[in-house]
Amino acid sequence: MTTDKEISLTIDGVVTKAPATATIMEAADAINISIPRLCYHPHLSIAGACRVCLVEVEGMRNPVASCAYPVAEGMKVRTSSTLLRRLRRDVVELILDNHPQDCQTCDRNGNCELQKLAYELGIRERYFEGERKKVEKDLSSPAVIRDPEKCILCGRCVRVCDEVQGVCNLSQHRRGFHINVAPAHEGNMMESVCVQCGQCANVCPTAAILESNDTDDVFKALEDPTKHVVVQTAPSIRAAIGEGFGYEPGTPATGKMVSALRLMGFDKVFDTNFGADLTIVEEAHEFLRRFEKNEKLPLITSCSPGWVKFMEHFYPELIPLASTCRSPMTMLSVLIKTYYAEKAGIDPKNVYVVGIMPCTAKKFEARRPEHFTPWGVPYTDAVLTTREIIWMMKSFGLEFRHLGDAVFDNPLGLSTGAADIFGTTGGVMEAALRTAYEKLTGQPCEQMDFTEVRGVEGVKESKVKIGDKTLSVVVANGLENAKTVLDKVKSGEKKYHMIEIMACTGGCIGGGGQPYPPPGMHIMDSKLLRMRAKALYTIDHQKQFRKSHENPYILKLYERFLGEPNGHKAHELLHTHYEPKLPRGVR
């Protein structure tokens, strides 16, 4: 907001300038004075709910909440004093009083903003012992679970679901001591418009909202000698898993990750990237067919399970435009239980497939009846988030940082650079363009970097010249941004050939199952997202093959097993369908 009028104020004796519309907290952040905070999130609206960020302003009788209080010319602010410390400590103590005392066994132990604040503010004793709320857990969803007793009513989940995702599934119900954050009718997450994206879990400062934990099931499968346990890792995992072991965000860790998974006892370590390459080949052919017939355009991508569920609740009328391609994860799981099992001579009923995903909604996708085998089990038996696999590796006792680099198993482990970039917003579009370019023109695509669809902006529009044709494409990440795009498509204001939608801000690298950000960064932080994206673009550049249709094992797969892209067998195994879902979402 550089166009704003600037004012000057003094914070802790430092004279500084700030835009006239800034809050005290923003002005302080700008000069690296960090005021303790809890309900505040830089990407969400101001709630002023927790009262932790109190500061003293000269001439004012009472301290004010710095996250909400605007700066003024000549204002003198103190962000720390013995009074403020005591007030903040009391506020956090009162929150703790209505919070379970199970930190040691809590999922967020060591990663909890409330725990951290309590420690920093010096709370060593519990002075207040009062009534504690009793609310049942909501374990209805296979993806996102809620424990309202751990909720501190900061409202971040309500705000992210409304403002960033446009889903508005959560709201505060009742009042006073009985306030309960819940879906409509204080119902559960399964029977609601929840798209299972997990952004609420990401922004939750405590363990009130978490991914449903599947680590026990996976450990059990690993211990079962009759099970052939196969793991696949999504493109964005390699860009984020290192953070769990102290690496700077954006440090690619593919090799160590594969080593770790092997040490844990997975029989095969395959790469979801292979599924991504396959998705591109299928989707590009699907697109070309629609493009030639000029029907069912724009084609909308279907890799993001949060987006798919959002479409079914909020835009059921657009279902015919969505690509029928299964997601890379499910495509690969299908191949593991058909092609691979056949090739390896293993009964597919004994194969247990684990997907390592950046995503909570993938847990939901895996349980969709459309993705069940003919013998009645999910093609993907278990889905773990990046956070879960990091916990598992730690609890397994692995020294991740000291591991050597290993490579994925073949044939489902080789992938092109086009697949790596699936993990970031714009990646699927770019990968599709690389293949579509060659299929449309018959010429090699020399300029492979479609930089106009890169970057972490919410909506990226572009006109791409392919031979004598111009493709109009748009990329949206974050479902509120998707709404903006789709509403324009529906009204006829905009015409596109292809739309990529990722439910989460930044794409999969910002997914609901990715590591909690390191100190100094936050969820949806564009700096963090850029660092993770850079890792993927770097890997892409270093790959021998960078176009999905050039993946030699993909070519072999079609030749020996699938037949033609979009052919009968490919359709049966690699495509799916969508259905309008209730309750209908309000846009």
Place this chain on the structure above:
Amino acid sequence: MSSAATSTTEGVKRLPESIVRYIEETQGREHSDSYLIAVLQMIQKHFGFLPKDCLNEVSERMQIPSAQVTGVATFYHFFTFVPKGKHTLSVCLGTACYVKGAGFLFERLQELLDVKPGHCSKDGLFTLESARCVGACALAPVLIVDEKVYANVKPDELPKILAKYGFKSGKE
């Protein structure tokens, strides 16, 4: 309270025409969602409570997310989500009544009607509520059925009183 044309054969409660018209009228206006509370009041006046189906219909017609509709509705003590019985039983649990055994009355009513406080008996006849002091301490313990006050009530007299309102004693 009218009941015509408010429920279909499946028992789905639909908004009555008058409320639908009110929503349509207010939709074009500025801050149209600010009419939510007025709409909720109309529904409660009509049905005696806020049926779930109606709240969903309100969400759809007013284009306010369902979670926000129920968030607002649960905020106000005025709104209730359980159907009201034909008659309302209020047991005064004020100090004087309580000392004179109103607690036993309240418990006995819960047993007799198989109903929790604030809820409606399965036959739809009675809603059981508790009241704070109603200012009739000389008559303690007091039971109020709709508007009528019963004084010095003993638990054993309850079946007889309830019978006047259609209660059939004894389990079927």
